[in-house]
Structure formats: structure tokens, C-alpha cells
Amino acid sequence: MLIKKKSEFNFLFYDYETFGLNPIKDRIAQFACIRTNINLKIIGKPIILYCKLSNDYLPDPKSMIIHNISLDLINLKGQTECKFASNINKIFSLPNTCILGYNNINFDDEFSRFLFYRNFYDPYSWFWKNNNSRWDILSLVRACYVLRPDGINWPKKNNIPIFNLEKIASLNNIKNLYSKNAHDALSDVYTTISITKLIKKKQPLLYKYFLKYRNKKKLIKKIDLSKIQIFIHISSIYKNKNNNISCITPLFWHPKNKNILISFNLVNNVYDFLQIIKNTQIYKKNIFSYIQLINFNKFPLLLPVNILKKQDLKRLKFKIIFYIKNFFILKKNFFKIKKIIKYIFLNFKQKNEETNIYNVDEQLYKNFFSNEDLFKFKKIHNKKKTIINLNEFIFKDIRANILLFKYKARNFPFTLSKIEKKTWDIYIKNIFNKKFFNNYNYEIKKLLQKELYNKQILVLKNLLKYIKNFFKF
Template sequence: MKNIEQPTFYFFDYETFGISPPLDRPCQFAGVRTDQYFSIIGKPLLIYCQPPNDYLPQPEACLITGITPQTAVSKGLSEPEFIAKIHEQLSVPRTCAIGYNNIQFDDEVTRYTLYRNFFDPYTWSWQNGNSRWDLLDAMRACYALRPEGIIWPNNAQGFISFKLEHLSVANDIEHSHAHDAMADVFATIELAKKLRKAQPRLFNYLYTHRHKNKLIPLIDVVSMKPLVHVSSIFGTDRGNTSWIVPVAWHPINKNAVIAVDLGQDLSPLFELDIKSLRKRLYTRHTDLTPNELPIPLNLIYINKCPVLAEARNLHPENAGRLGIDRQQCLKNLNKLKEKVNISEKCTALYIDKPEYKTSRDVDFALYSGFFSPSDRLTMDIIRQTKPEGLSALDIKAADERIEPLLFRYRARNFPSTLTNSEQKQWQIHRMYYFETHLPSYRKKLEELTYLYRNDRKKNQILESVYLYVESLVSHKFRE
């Protein structure tokens, strides 16, 4: 590869067998490296991934992508081979990994897949001058702050659609095969070119401020300096935008700042005690009664490339277009500054974590903690060991996740390495999974088959999914 020491973008996209990165599995990956001017350098990467035999691909996902489990099995690599190729590309020094909604989705797919296969889940995104960025929030920011030069399509509800396929068509970008990973990657590259050409200053600002060390100077919790924040948390009816004011750093997570949404009614924040505030804060908005106002607090994670800028960058005409009442926001800001202990009150809300039900399944335990240096060395040894040597490894790991991860790693990818007793253990695991999931899964498959009974193409996909699943559950063991 030429000029690998120069900063490059690596545009990438996954297609998956479901919408949950912890639960579901990738089926296709596409990646293309470009220079700083979005000219393609190097050879595009398009690979498939074989699903494991203890997993049911979601039929809705297959209908969207057109990728059946049989296609993934016949064209795909094993998951360790699949993620190794991806890791190699993402780890090239001075790479900025970029996608469309990758911060919320694709990056999580990467992390969970790396985790299951004994790679470090995080270093690819920060080591050796590497970084990540998300074009979706950049497009949202462009619409909110500097909309000129881009055509903004509406969805069926009358709001601006930020779907990649809709923006591509509206702006004359070739995207005839939406939800094919490579087609999505090329469309993302062209949309990035369009954004930089239409709004070069905004583009450069957002790109520069993808780093948390550029965002921290904007955040002044002492003087409560207001900022404009663009995020999906504000909803499409507000143009995904609001004025916010950071009031305190999170007492536990050093990468999170507590911010007040100045576009909402602040009275619950002032009137409720800590216990009542915490209860309402962790209640879904849809579960609140008509008389219960939502708590106007958000956490902004500075390591997730949030869009933040000085409040003056939301011009009056754009605020009006988005339905943001600047005068009311300023009144709320003044009220907030009059409350002497508001920062302490907000901090107290986050000192104690809410009691969530945690899964005992090791596949979902990525965020249960960081691996120690010694355990990371153990993981390197596992990853570098040839399949025939895995069963002989004498693993002494401090982290209790490593042993069950290793068993599943062998069972899914190298079943011939299992002993008879381990094979029985794996079949018990599979039996439990299928008994738990199959009844609702089959019902869903029947409903979709009836819904699309007049659509030949969709019926063929659903038939393939059905045959795959029946084959999967009818065999006690599938290599």
C-alpha cells in the first residue's frame, strides 16, 4: 500500500443477521480505503461471515439485505478469519474509520466480534494515531446548522430522512443496491465528498472535533457555557438539535458530561428530590404519565464523536426552521444559573448506577470490564494457537470470561477439537438456545411468510431461512 504513513479514511459497513450487536452476527463486510481527498487507494475488501450453529438469523434482516444463511455459509469465512481481515485494515496506522451510523452500530459489531475472537476490542480505534468518525451525525449537523448545498428528502411522516439510500437518491448518488455493504460504502464516500464540497468549513470543523481533546475546551461546567448539540436523542421533530449546557462531569465515567437540555421544561429538575429525579430519569418517556415531564438531562460521551459547537453557531433562521425557541432557551439558562447547587444535584443523580439486570451469557459481557495486561497476553496466545493446539492450552486467566469464551470459540469454529464430554456440553447449550428461541422464531417466520405471500423474491428468501433453520436444529452436531 502506498503512503501508509499518510492519514487515510477507511470507509466500512456491515450487513448483519439482526439489529443487536451483542445478540446478532455479521454476515457481510465491505471496506474501502481512501486518501484525505476521498480518492480510493488500495483494493476494496468484500467478505462474508459464516453464522455459528447456535444462532438463529433474524428473517427480517435477511429480507432487507437479501443475504440468506446459505449464502453466508457458502461464501463466508469463519468468524476468526473474518474479523482478522477486518482488524488488519482498521489497525493500519493513522486510519480514520468512518461509516454511516457506525458509532452506534457498526463499531459495536466490530467490538463484539473482536471480543468473541480474543482481539482487543478497542485499540484499533485509537492506537497509532487512529480515530473514528460517523458521517450520519455530520449530515444531521449540516442540515441543522448549514443546510445549503445538499438536497434534503422527506420521509413518509414529513420529516427529513437521513437514511443513506434516501440522501443518495436525492443528491444524484448511485445507490441502486442499498443494504449491500459495498454499495453502501461507495455511497457513503460520495456523500462525504458532497458534504465537504457543499460546506467545507463545517466539514473541517466536524472532522477536527471528532477527537475528545478538541471537545473538552468547549465544555465549561463552571460558567455553564451553552452549546449547540446535534444528536438523535432530540428527535426528528426538533431537527435532532438543541441548545444544551454542560453542568457537571460524570462522577464515574470520565468520558461523559452531564448536560441540561435548554429546549425542555426544567421544572422537574428544580422541583423533584434526588430519589424522584433518579426514578423518572430512568423511566422511558413512553412510560411517563401525561402529568410527568421528562427530566431534561442527557449524557454526552466525548469519546463517541458528539457534535458540539458554540451556541452562536445555531443562527436564528435555522433555529426557527428547526422549531427551537432561542428566547426560551436563554430564559432557561438564566434560571439554571440562579440555582446554586444544581451541579451537585445533577452529579448526585449519577453517583449510584441504576440496577439493571445483567446477562450471565459471556457473549454479551464485553462491557463487564477491561482485560488486564496479563489476560490480554493470554488472549493473544489463544488467537495465535493453531486449532489442533487449542485443547492442549493450559489457560490460567484471572478474568472469568476467558474460559467460557475459549470453549465457545472452539465449539463454533473448530468443533473437531472438542472432546466427547465437551461435545455433549455444547449440544446442551445449543438445545437450550433453540428451545428458548424457536417457538417465537417459527411464529415470526410464519407471519412474515403470510405477509409476503404474493412477493416471490421475499418468499424465496424466507423459504431459504426456514430450510436452514430446520437443518440446523435437526442435526445434533453440524461441522
Template sequence: ALADVYATIDLARLVRKCQPKLYKYLFDLRNKKKVTGMLNLQKQEIVLHVSSRYPATLGCIAPIVPLAQHPRNNNGIIVFDLRHDPAPLLNLTVQEIQDRLFVSKKDLPEGEERIPLKTVHINKCPALAPMATINPQQTEKWLIDPELAAKHADTLRANPALNKKIMQVHEGHDFPATSDPDQNLYGGGFFSDGDRRKMNDLIDMSAKDLSKTRMQFDDPRIPEMLFRYRARNWPQSLSPEEQQQWDRFRKDKLSNPEADSGITLNEYKKQLAEKVMQPETSSHDRAILLELADWPASINL
């Protein structure tokens, strides 16, 4: 975790050095009043929101409009992704919206989509920007139609009762917590003193000893964390059954859009192919791209 902190700090320094105006703009969004001004529930202006909760294929960006204060979190503003038709939000009942909001996409009935509501936390320095900051080339690339977004926003603003409805949807509900320890490291509480002592012992063990350890832990996250620790650092220490388990995990991460990996293997290949076919790509760069395209096969993916 400490290595992540150092990497984040160095990355922030690099952004400050290379893009000082961008750095200052985002740094100033620590101010909750500034964020609240952009997500004003009276004005309901369209803004751009950058978040990993939007697909990487869409640039992790979306045009949004603020609709309601979160009923249980004073720092939460509920927004709507204006790429989508607001008709289901307007026409469905509170229960029907909950059934299509607080659920994983893979668990939705065939043909149904999640209601595109999200909560922006004004105390977490969200990345927001005016719509004017995006140019026509970017809107085309990220499939953002400003005219359609404005039309959807007008439809939502014309329904003043929607504010109360959205608050009812979120009253007593939240998104299901993830069970993946990689994504839930800070979401499952602190490790017990006993578990921390055992984890310190694990650090000093050899790969051979790690594969044989039968330590029992209080926290259910640790066994899976230990398995992935071994697989990532000493794959040769895995048994045949463990290797199959690791291969399944990797393939799911790279092929399942719901695995929160940022980009799937198919999208990776598609983007490489597009770059290879671009006329301005040099022969040197094309050779590198082709090597990258061969990479999945080299690790049996």
C-alpha cells in the same frame, strides 16, 4: 460486524469528499480539550448537541448547557436539554429525580416526563456545535426556541448548589442496560470460544438446517440473534408461530417510539404526506413518494 466497519469508513470518506469543512470540524472533536472547552462548567455556555438519544422528529439535536462532572466517569459531562422547563430539576429531591431519570419512558406514571439530563462523553467524539450555527428555519423545524433556551439556562446558572445535587443523583446510578441483542452486541461481554465455534458452524448451514438446529449457547443473546438472522434472510423458513413473533417484533420497532428505531411508522407516513403536498414536488418525485407510502401495506404493516 466487519461489513458495518467498511460501510462506516466509506460513509466517512463520502462526507470528507462532499463536506470537507464539516468533516474536519467533527474530526477535530476527537480532541478532549476542545470538547471540554465547549462544555466548560464555569462558563456554562449553550451549545448544540447531535445524538441519536434525541428523537428523530426533533432532528436528533438539542440545545444543552453543561451542569456537572459525572461523579464516577471523568470523561462524562452531565448536560440539560434546554427545550424543557428546568423547574422539576430544581424542585424535586435527589430520589425523585432518580425515579424520573433512570427509568424507561413507558414506565413513567401517566402525565410525568423524564428529567432531560444526559451525559456527554468527551472521549467519544461528541457532535457539538455553537448555537450560532443554526439558522431560524432550522430552529423552527426542530422546535428550538433560542430565547426560551437562554431563559432556561439563566435559571440553571442562578442555582450554584445544583452541581452538587446532580452529582448526588448520578452517584451509584446509571441507565438500565438494554436487553435487546441488536443494541447490546458490544455491551454484554465477548462470546465464549465454544459459542464462537458454534456460530461459525451456523454460517455454513442452509436455511432448512438452521430452522432445525437445537444448539445450546452459553450467551443468552445468541438464540434471539439466530432467530432474527433467519427471519431477515430466510423468512420462508419460519414456522407460523415464529412468523407471528417476527411480525410482532417488526411492528413494535416501527410503532413504539421507545424502540430506538429512529423513526416510527406514523412519523414516516407524516413526513411522506408533507412532501407529497409541497408545491415544489415534481410529478415524478410525487409518484415515488406515493410508492413509498404504499410500502408498509406491501409488507403487512
């Protein structure tokens, strides 16, 4: 890979293949990335990394037969998760890097955050520190379809757009230079670069606009809460059948998270909302269906309503008259509506689950780590010896204390003391009990009864062999 001390702006396209779809609970199988310059010219060799499984996790069999990465390959080429996280953190940390992929903001980036969280790296600084940023080409593709679709062939089913990476590539004669296999991380990276080039070529102004507005500060400047505004919001929230588009009116910034804008979703009839709030008992679930939370850390696509041309309104079947009428009703009742919604958010109490060894991996968003704890995280990585004395690192945040034990057991099991090993064995037995294995085996055997390719059958049989060799049940 091309690494410079004083690096120029560059894109880092990346993708994961994972052992499941849940970034909170599942693990990563494969990482691939390619670095390009601002003109999308490749400037470094592609990188592929594999991550070994620790003995406290088993893959989702359904995910295994999507990417067909066998556990034999993982164990042969894979790195321990702490080494895997270290290498990715270094790759991400090159200054002036825009880190991007296809659906990375909702998927791959979440896996990155939880990977770094489990392995004592800052889960957030990689995409803003050293003038770094992030972007998502799936969002660009959606924006292109809604706003300026000309020049690109769009796959559809029953006249509903499909934003599948491989289908868009196939319909636009994009040939993968690496592999014909979908669901290989490097193959998907090459395809994403090609689709980005296609949009840049066919719709250069749109490309330039959204590249600029991947910056959170520039996006926030669009919101002026001293005025009552209306925006077009393009998002997967509104589903492909609705062309991923709606109109919203900003209300206020979230009282506990200033990156989230609370807005009124104008697809809902404002009159209906006014009837609901007349009741003496206001049910939160009824109120929340009218509200749209917009996370500015995810670079939302917010645009003025006049950006859509007449032909776009017709093509998208976008009921602009309904939205405008609804907006004016909202405007008349704005302060009443805002007051009610704000009251609910100010009095909303979130359940605070007590941290323990079983749920700590899921608690990234419980709180930010203190600077003092983050400093100690660096000390863990600076240790030359793999022997970690748990008493040497006492953190303010209880999550870090429990995570350190799990970090040691997952990555350096041979260094566990007798007491630590006994604690870990009890933990493993509790999560992988007889009921779990009965259900897990049943799921694999059920999949084997379906029509599968030979490679898929081998992957599943390999998984059965793996659990018989490594677990007693």
C-alpha cells in the same frame, strides 16, 4: 488493498450487513470496505467478506429479507468468525486510518466491538492505536442539515427531515457505481463516499471543522466546568421531528466513566425540576428525564449557541429565547441542581449480573480486560494449531475463560473433546428448545404470508430448510 509500511492519513469507509439489529446478540453477515486518501480518492480495491454462522445462532428473519443474503451464499463464501474477525482487525489496524461509515458509531462499530470481544481481539484499540481515529458521516449529515443546509437537497416527510442514505443519494442524483441494490454493504460504502464528497464540496468549512473535532481531546477542551456554559447539541436523541437539536448545560463528568459528560437538557423547564427536588422523596426516573448523558467517545456535536443564523432559527423552529431564559434560571440555581444530580450518580448502584455461558457474550461493557489477559489473547491467535487446550489458558477474568470454550466450539467444533462436545450440545439444546423453534417457525411463516419479492421468499424458504437440516426439534 494498498498497504504501506509507513502509511499516510487515510479513510477506511466500511459497512456491515447483519443478521439482526442488536450488536450485543446478533451476528454479522457481510463486511465491505474501501480505502481512500484524505481527498476521498479511492486508493485500494474494495474488499468484501462473509461470515459463516456458528450452530449456536439463528438470524432474525426480518433482517434476512432486508439484505436478502442467503445462508447458501454465507456457507459457500463465508469464513469462520475467528478468521473473519482476524481479517477485519488487520484491515482496521493500518496506522493513520480514520475508520468511518454511515451510522457506524451507534451500529457498525458496536458490532465490531462485540465481534472482537467474542474472538479475543482488543475491542477498543483499533480506533485509537497507531494514530487511528473514527468518524461518522451520519453525524456530519445531521450537522450539515442543521447548520449549513445550502447546496444539498434534503428528503422530508411531513416537513420532517429524513436522513436515510439512499434517499439523500437519490434526491442529489448520486449514482451508485457498484450496484443499484440498497442494503448491500459495498453499495452503501460507495454511496457514503459520494455523500461525503458532496458535503465537502458544498460546505467545505463545515466539513473541515467536524473532521478536526472528531478528536476526543480537542472536544473535551471545549468543556470548562469552572464556568456555567450553554451549548447547542445536535444528536438523534432529540429525534428528526425536533431537527435533532437541543441546548444543554454541562454539570460534571461521570464519576465512574470520565468519557461521559453529565449535562442538563434545557428543553425541560428548570422550574419544574426545582419543584421535583423540593420533595423529600426524589425518584430517580423523574430526575433522569432532565439529564442528558453525552459520551465523548462518540464525538458529540457540541457548538456555541451563536452559531445559528436568524434564518436557521426560523427554519428549525428553534425556540432560542426559551432556551436562554431557561439557562439563566439554571444559572441562578446551578449549584443546588448540580449537587442533587451528583448525589444521585454517586449513589447509583448498577446490578452486577453473574457471568455464565448464557450471558457472557453480552458482557463486553462489564469491565476492561487486564493487560495480562490481553497478552494471552495474542497467544491464542499465535497458535499454529487449531487445537486449543482450555487448561493452557487460564485468565483472571472469568468472561475470557467461558468465551474461550465458546470460541473453540464455534470455530473448531471438530476439536472438542467428548466432555466439551456434551457440554456444548446441552447448551445448544437449552437455547434452541421446542418453544423457541415453534416461535421461530411461526415468525417465518407469518412473513411468508406478506407481499414479498421472489428473492425474499427464497431467502426465507432457505432459512426454513437450514433449520430443518441442522437442528432436531
